[in-house]
Amino acid sequence: MLNTILLCMDYAGASEQYNDILAKINIPFCVVFAVEVVIKLIGFGFTFYFSMASNIFDFIVTIASIITLFPMASASINLTAVRILRVARLLRLIKASKTLQD
Secondary structure, three states, X not given: OHHHHHHHOOOOOOOHXXXXXXXXXXXXXXXHHHHHHHHHHHHHOHHHHOOOHHHHHHHHHHHHHHHOOOHHXXXXXXXXXXXXXXXXXXXXXXXXXXXXXX
């Protein structure tokens, strides 16, 4: 949820300093997501990990998020689309948690 709040703090016309601060705060979230992917890959194994659609989605979002950390690469990627995917990741987790409660 903190990641989603951070993503929502971006706005048109924000100062460069403000955007730099948001970018630096974003790094730990990318690290956490990357660590999660690595742990799941080790735990499930390559084949089983990629047999689940939710893991494939998380993998794509994580890789896209990591790529946006590099200024050269992020210039050619639509950052808004990556942010939307990251918010969608949270919504998918909320949906999964409701299914577990039923």
